[in-house]
Amino acid sequence: GKGNYRHFMEKELHEHPAVLGDTLRQYLDPGTLEVRLPRLPFDPAKVPRLTLTACGSAFLAAHVGRYWIEKLARIPCDADVASELRYRDPPLPEGGAAILVSQSGETADTMAALKLLKEGGQKVLSIVNVPESTMARSSDAALLTVAGPEVGVASTKAFTAQLAVLACLAVGFGRARKQISQVDEGRLTQALLSVPSFAAEILDRDAEIRALAAEVAKARDVLFLGRGSLFPIALEGALKLKEISYIHAEGYAAGEMKHGPIALIDSAVPVIALCPSGPLFEKTCSNLQEAAARGGRVMAFTDAQGAPALRRFAEHVIELPTVGAFSAPILHAIPVQLLAYHVAVLKGTDVDQPRNLAKSVTVE
Numbered sequence: 001g002k003g004n005y006r007h008f009m010e011k012e013l014h015e016h017p018a019v020l021g022d023t024l025r026q027y028l029d030p031g032t033l034e035v036r037l038p039r040l041p042f043d044p045a046k047v048p049r050l051t052l053t054a055c056g057s058a059f060l061a062a063h064v065g066r067y068w069i070e071k072l073a074r075i076p077c078d079a080d081v082a083s084e085l086r087y088r089d090p091p092l093p094e095g096g097a098a099i100l101v102s103q104s105g106e107t108a109d110t111m112a113a114l115k116l117l118k119e120g121g122q123k124v125l126s127i128v129n130v131p132e133s134t135m136a137r138s139s140d141a142a143l144l145t146v147a148g149p150e151v152g153v154a155s156t157k158a159f160t161a162q163l164a165v166l167a168c169l170a171v172g173f174g175r176a177r178k179q180i181s182q183v184d185e186g187r188l189t190q191a192l193l194s195v196p197s198f199a200a201e202i203l204d205r206d207a208e209i210r211a212l213a214a215e216v217a218k219a220r221d222v223l224f225l226g227r228g229s230l231f232p233i234a235l236e237g238a239l240k241l242k243e244i245s246y247i248h249a250e251g252y253a254a255g256e257m258k259h260g261p262i263a264l265i266d267s268a269v270p271v272i273a274l275c276p277s278g279p280l281f282e283k284t285c286s287n288l289q290e291a292a293a294r295g296g297r298v299m300a301f302t303d304a305q306g307a308p309a310l311r312r313f314a315e316h317v318i319e320l321p322t323v324g325a326f327s328a329p330i331l332h333a334i335p336v337q338l339l340a341y342h343v344a345v346l347k348g349t350d351v352d353q354p355r356n357l358a359k360s361v362t363v364e
């Protein structure tokens, strides 16, 4: 049941800290600060290329996975939605492997991609939430997210759990390829082990996010911006908002705004930015300033170090804990999902069962 929560989605949002802890404990050792992966169907030290594919939010997790794996392990990655990968007839390398991501393990397009990848000689590793699903059974190996049943059509805790598994894989692959040292591994696993408590801290900002939602609920169009591994999270924010509140939203790479979407900006369009401090901050901040200069209403998620610069021109600045670049995508997913939830509640939509959507899409 929903317990004391109004919706399954609200309950599932509040399960983020527990689910992240449970999932991370499967794949890393808090004692030795090492990643602990089960036997994989391919050797990460030798694999020439990885194909990551999935649908919807699961694809956005795969998209973040690509940023992490390329950065930490230097394995060339291809990430595409399953419904496109299938028809693209991609050249698949000999000895290559694929990572599929799915909450249900029953999504028809992802299953069709699995078949194509296997026929193309790729070893298939899937990240799934339902152990007995078709995808888990048809893959060469399955890594489970320990998210428990997800009832709300909008994926929440399953999404961050997918990110947690992908983060562990990226670190494990980085070690296998000698791209990162044992000290780096310790630092990265430590960052991941702090994720559950940061997630709880972010959920405590509920009232602040609800206030932001009251502004966003009045909009007809919303733009989400992020750079680097936060770009897929901007897409996740836009997807969640569309899906449950029916407000039109777009996610964009922050640097792409000036190549088109900036034409949309006026004082009616909230521009929601994922902009933590770090090497990408300056560039993103100046993109946002351009939006503000055109009357755009900038609403930014940042941290203590980023807040002062953003407060100079942003309408709302939400200060999240300082988490570091590696775990930032996991922790920024939570406030954007929470924002979509509150907007939907204010709009009075059917949060758990949005129109035209099914929890598991079993048609191609």
Ligand code: M6R
Residues within 6 Å of the ligand: 055, 056, 057, 058, 059, 101, 102, 103, 104, 105, 106, 107, 110, 153, 154, 155, 156, 239, 240, 243, 359, 360, 361
């Ligand atoms: O069960 P799956 O993870 O394979 O589902 C994939 C998508 O249908 C799913 O993530 C969908 O985009 C969600 N409703 C998004 O919140």
